[in-house]
Amino acid sequence: TNSQEDVNIIRSPHNDIDIPNATITEFLYSRMENYHKYTATVCAETGRSYTFEQLRIKSRNLSKALRKILKLEKGDTVALLLPNLPEFPICVFGPLEAGLIVTTINPLYTAEEISRQLLDSSAKAIITLVSSHETAKSALILSKRKIPIVTIKSREDQNLPQGAISFNELIDNTINIPDIPPGSPDDIAILPYSSGTTGLPKGVLLTHRNIVSNTCQVTCPGLDISIKPTDSYQDIIPAVLPMFHIYGLTVGIFGSAKNGSRQVCLRRFTPELYISVLKNYKITLIYAAPPLVLFLTLHSDVKMEYLEHVRVVTSGAAPLGALDEERFLQKAPKSKMVQGYGLTETSPVVTMCTVKLFDQGKGTGSIGQVVPNTETKFVAIDDPTGKPLGPNQSGELLVKGPQVMRGYHNRPEETKNAFQNGWFRTGDLGHYNEHQVFFLTDRLKELIKVRGFQVAPAELEEIIRDFSAVEDAAVIGVPDDINGELPRAYVVPKKGKPLKEQDLVEYVAKKVAPYKQLKGGIEIVDAIPKNAAGKILRRQLKLKYMKA
Ligand code: AYL
DSSP, X not given: OHHHHHHTSEEOSSOOOOOOSSOHHHHHHHHHGGGTTSEEEEETTTOOEEEHHHHHHHHHHHHHHHHHTSOOOTTOEEEEEOOSOTTHHHHHHHHHHTTOEEEEEOTTOOHHHHHXXXXXXXEEEEEEEGGGHHHHHHHHHHTTOOOOEEEEOXXXXXXXXXXXXXXXXXHHSOXXXXXXXXXXXXXXXXXXXXXXXXXXXXXXXXXXXXXXXXHHHTTSTTTOOOOOOBTTBOOEEEEOSOTTSHIIIIIIIIHHHHHXXXXXXXXXXXXXXXXXXXXXXXXXXXXXXXXXXXXXXXXXXXXXXXXXXXXXXXXXXSOOOHHHHHHHHHHSTTSEEEEEEEOGGGSSEEEEOOHXXXXXXXXXXXXXXXXXXXXXEEEOTTOTTOOBOXXXXXXXXXXXXXXXOSEETTOHHHHHHTEETTEEEEEEEXXXXXXXXXXXXXXXXXXXXXXXXXXXXXXXXHHHHTSTTEEEEEEEEEEETTTEEEEEEEEEEOTTOOOOHHHHHHHHHHHSOGGGSOTTOEEEOSOOOBOTTOOBOHHHHHHHHHHO
């Protein structure tokens, strides 16, 4: 019956919240006013830092420069090719304030990978730093585009490469033109890339409203883990999760701006640098992904006393087992550990464990409960009726809420397939229990997650099939203790062409970022298992691997 079905639609245990009807910068600037004098970001290596007020002033300068000097127009896209720097928030707020769209690119990408995103997103400018300027230039040559490269000098002694526009000048000079009128909250704001359930990476259309909603949802009463700054206290967060990823953007940059927390930016993860941050700052909150939790637990140089002031650790982006949670808590007995779950397509957070659930011991190994203003249901795999399943029944998780994306950029077909009757299909398998606590058990979609990073099998397959000695190929993720999963290729060689596995590994390594490389191995096979429609039967390959 309808009422039975309605019972099985799971809503948040938290009260609904009012979502401000504002753009991201309108909303966050009004919050940042409360924290103007506090440090917002600081570089772990150089100590270079910005207060919230400086972020605000420099973002406004950048926004005007992008319009006036670079001649960008409302709705144009700016690509960020940047590691975590204290300037990163400026590079996001500036374009947003100017009514532009921000697409974030992984700074570890090869020129080829960058050029694909530049083309697909029709980026009109790039912001990068001196050390990536050459790669950005190569990417532009590959994509046959001529767009300005704005370059950040991240050290005093650096010289600006030829042809680069000086970021530092743009943010330090105030152009005397009227403030740019704010756009609509329903304009597209952020365009991150995700492969979704199948195929190649696609631009995810996230509006200002999507992002403002999720920023407020994850900091609602009951979920807010921050303490607002005072003269004697400020939350300090090591910012190592990439800010180009939606987790680092929404939870890291936007959440910290809303709450007045300080982010200590690590350009890259090395145990030494991370440990130096733990030693030199009184860290109070840690946003983590499973490999970081394992590092904190297992590395002998991470001393218990470094974690003494850590109130809460959140982990998301990939599964973390109950045992791993427990082992971490033995090393940090004063802190709480809560997992969050979501996707790029949902801005990202869908469920989150509360400190209360954690204290009651009901959250262990779970992804928590639904965030406010959001509805979810579990549906039997491929059930076209979309009938919601009851507690402890395993199915695909579907989501409705203000954080769900508009769709995929220029991909009507994929956008259509991502929804069922207005419900967004996550491609994740799990269930909820009698406390309406959620658990994930598997991934239905073909996506591979290496250290929490997305790897699209279709992208690797395309590259491998281009290799001269290869007839056909399929890629799956295989389990790995540290990385979660690693990409593994099944390859059919061309007749009469000898295929050296090492050659293929090296060929792929030149074309993709390190985490996408075929570290799960290569296996030569006679044929790739496919269904009648030619779709690769990845489950069969996974089973074959598990049995071997
Ligand atoms: P994307 N446990 C298991 N798998 C997870 C989890 C989790 N806690 N979180 C995300 N995933 C997987 O777009 C899941 O398969 O966004 C999901 O479909 O890179 C896929 O990752 C989405 O990958 C937070 C903190 C969400 C982080 C995130 C990260 C979103 C990752 C909520 O509180």
